[in-house]
Amino acid sequence: MKNPVYALLISMKLRAKILVATIVVVSVFMGLSLYQSLVINKKTAMNQASEFSNHMLDNIYSAIRFPMSVGDEKTVKEQMKDVKEHMDGVQVYIADFDRNITYASEKERIDLSLEKCLQKDDSRNALVKALATGKTPGISFLETESKDPFLVTIKPILNESSCHHCHGASRNVLGAMVMKQPVKNLFATINYTRNRLFVYFAAALVGMVVFINFFFSKLVSRRINLLKEKTSLVAAGDVTVETVDDHQIRSGACPATSTRWSRTYATGWNMPTA
Numbered sequence: 001m002k003n004p005v006y007a008l009l010i011s012m013k014l015r016a017k018i019l020v021a022t023i024v025v026v027s028v029f030m031g032l033s034l035y036q037s038l039v040i041n042k043k044t045a046m047n048q049a050s051e052f053s054n055h056m057l058d059n060i061y062s063a064i065r066f067p068m069s070v071g072d073e074k075t076v077k078e079q080m081k082d083v084k085e086h087m088d089g090v091q092v093y094i095a096d097f098d099r100n101i102t103y104a105s106e107k108e109r110i111d112l113s114l115e116k117c118l119q120k121d122d123s124r125n126a127l128v129k130a131l132a133t134g135k136t137p138g139i140s141f142l143e144t145e146s147k148d149p150f151l152v153t154i155k156p157i158l159n160e161s162s163c164h165h166c167h168g169a170s171r172n173v174l175g176a177m178v179m180k181q182p183v184k185n186l187f188a189t190i191n192y193t194r195n196r197l198f199v200y201f202a203a204a205l206v207g208m209v210v211f212i213n214f215f216f217s218k219l220v221s222r223r224i225n226l227l228k229e230k231t232s233l234v235a236a237g238d239v240t241v242e243t244v245d246d247h248q249i250r251s252g253a254c255p256a257t258s259t260r261w262s263r264t265y266a267t268g269w270n271m272p273t274a
């Protein structure tokens with residue numbers, strides 16, 4: 001069976017072929033770089049959000065560490081209330097080593113299992129691992145809660161000598177802090193940048209295709225078409241056809257302004273007489 005793409009290529013004119021080839025090549029290369037830009041843009045934005053969460057967790061922990069070490073629960077609860085009131089949509093949880101929530105910005109979730117506030121297995125597993133090892137997971141986790149996207153960051157709370165007085169010295173890890181940062185606005189910004197990149201790339205693509213096509217048509221197709229016209233005239237028996245090669249004239253290679261086809265054909269060939 002005939003390959004339809006091949007058949008189509010054969011039937012296309014030279015200019016159309018060049019146009020299609022230009023579109024394909026330019027789209028492939030620009031598509032790849034567009035894809036790369038989108039990936040890098042999203043990764044950078046998510047890394048920044050994750051870094052922000054880490055900083056916030058460190059700040060909140062250093063603010064509650066002292067009141068905690070003197071058993072001042074009231075101040076810790078006030079801190080959680082502050083998070084709820086002043087940090088739009090941010091959720092902070094402090095849980096014990098059994099993952100039961102002791103303090104939280106979301107009051108109604110106190111005493112629940114922290115795992116209930118995490119939607120995905122990878123963040124739940126990371127929490128279990130952080131409590132067991134005392135090491136921060138090093139990455140944040142993306143999940144959705146009631147259709148809104150959140151970035152989950154986990155920080156284990158380690159036992160220190162100042163804590164032994166009340167918590168004992170048997171455990172290395174006393175609990176964990178978890179922060180859920182809403183990233184809906186961040187996603188909106190990422191999408192906005194993505195759409196703008198799409199428009200820029202589409203405009204650049206059209207510009208390049210038009211330019212390359214114009215360039216080819218000026219340099220190649222027009223000349224070939226001219227040649228085709230003249231040769232068909234010669235083939236039809238007209239031996240007085242004249243052609244001007246402006247490239248040769250411009251480069252000074254041919255001082256004469258025209259070449260007589262008749263000269264070549266009349267002397268070289270035996271033209272059939274009609």
Ligand code: HEC
Pocket residue numbers: 065068069070071072094095096097102103157158159160162163164165166167174175176
């Ligand atoms: C004066 C006693 C006291 C000291 C010292 C103390 N805590 Fe606590 N801590 C408490 C009490 C009381 C609670 C609340 C327990 C509850 O309500 O279940 C608590 C709760 C916690 C929780 C929440 C999880 C849980 O076990 O309920 C963490 C985490 C925690 N403390 C960490 C620390 C750290 C870290 C230090 C040392 C820097 C420290 N604490 C020092 C008394 C103390």
